[in-house]
Amino acid sequence: MAAVVGIEQLRRPGGLIVQVLLVTACYYGAARLGLLRRLTVEGAVVTPIWPASGVALAALLVFGLRCWPGISLGAFCAVLYLTSPDIWVLGILFGNTAAPVCAALLLRRAGFRTDLARLRDGLALVFLAALTATLISATVGVGMLVVTDNLAGHSLWPVWLAWWVGDAMGVLIVTPLLLMLAGARRPLPLGRWKEATALAVIACALVPLAILSSISLLFLVYPLIIWAALRFQLLGSVLCALFTSVVATVAATEGIGAFAELGRIAVMLKLQAFNGTMALTALLLSAVITEQRNTRRSVEKACQELVEVLEHLTAGEAPPRPQAARDQPGPVDDRSRPTGAP
Template sequence: MAAVVGIQEQRRPLGYAVQALAVATCYYAAGRLGLLRRLTVEGAVFTPVYPSTGVALACLLVLGLNCWPGIALGAFFLVLSLGTPGPDVVGILVGSSAGPVCAYLMLRRAGFRTDLGRLRDGLCLVFLGALAAMLVSATVDVVTLVCAGKLDAARFWPIWLVWWVGDAMGVLLVTPVLLVLLGARWPPRLSRWKETLALVVGAAVLVPVATGSALSALFLVYPLLIWAALRFRLAGSAPCALFASVMATIAATDGVGAFTGLSHVEVMLKLQLFNGSLALTALLLSAVITEQRNTRLSVEEACQELAEALEHLSAHDHPAGRAPPQDGQARRAEDER
């Protein structure tokens, strides 16, 4: 028995190391993908959606707080890939790790469920996980850059705002998709494969047209998003919202479609309003539909149990071969006998 315990203790640090490397790899890969498309605001370059924050929060929700070193390691590799790190890298690592960790702690305190099957779960992810917690990461990172002399203090608020919004969009758009993938049944059931195929084809055709059209037709995405939420709940609406956000970000960084002729600030503002409305619609509508469905199933199950209980009681009150009395007179005659 002692030998078995010793082997488990030896394997535990190795397991933590492998987990940290896996989290760091995912964080780094997501960050590099996000940096493929950038916008310039007040002379600073930003990614409109920073998917690494969504990856970090999803890892914390699934693996627990022990995976935070992997987040810091992934952030270090990402900073290292952008240039030679200076003393300010410590502050960047603290901010990159503190935001997702604060989001995890607040969501856990609020009783958050990773299946996002309740409206309160969607609201918690929006207001606690994204909007509130990402204030920490944005503030620490931007203050660090100002103190290091890499950022003019006069441009603090505009840069802080776009930094915060980019981190928040990463949580709102990426975390739900990862939670759906990690919680899905594999292999998935294809009972509605025709409708699934129709939704995929519709998104592949409609979303590029809506984001790339010069007619500013971004609103065409919402019927598709509502269809996905009504029929497939979060499993359909979250990937649809992420795909629409990616296509809109490509159009915004290229300055085409609905973003033609706009200034950098106007492009960022329009894009983030679109991304935010997409994420809110996908999360909250799917949560409401899932909650109503679960309530209906609970009521049906309770009715079924009640019917079975009444049938069981009726069988005990009236033995086989003896019919129950039909009216009050028959009941009295039965009593007299």
């Protein structure tokens, strides 16, 4: 609840500067984390996962569109960390800012809910935000590199694909996790912590075994994703997917385990295909399970109300009014008014 109160305070008019500075710091920190593991594709340095794109979209969904200057400032600081400022930096800043802003607008138009309790919310996040809006940042960024002769024309498509997939993976993995943390209301019950601990221990043992093994055992991580989604919904499945993606990215950049003896293009394609399918499985499966559970609760509540009505009818009493009807004033009986009353 303390986190929720803090967010509400930041949404006040006086908290705009704090919002922008907070988003700037988070974006820059996420960018530095993403740059810890890089791949070189056709002479250009790309990141398999760009967490900053997920941070940017989550900030816009939680704080609102007015915090967009923080995204631009964070992107500018990230560019300064990599290279000296030049005219092409403006294109990078525009693309990295316009992509999450367009994603937030598309999600708002689609009626997106940040609790991700419906399948349509998961589908909107995947297809509108991750796969569509990130086309802007990849196209503008790589296009500026080509126009300014920082990238050869024949290298455009491999670098563009790596840029686009990296931004999309950041949205798929980081944004749901931040939305869940921002909307957290209460911790898990004590009994569930035992199962959560068991899941974490097994994941820490099985995921490195599956990825770092010289034989192809990547499929072993999917039962963990299913377990996490069934028992802990989105938060559990996204945390499991995030841990798996980090281990896979480390193995890919080091060229070990399942990514040994592969060329740079093959490593990128295998890594992005694995991370993408795993993130999609975690997000959509948990959304379906959450939606079904909410539907079941609604049906159980309706059945309970029906049982109460039948019990009152059997006892010869007037049935209780539904909660929605209790909150609304009833009609006025004109016969109860005194004569001559208006």
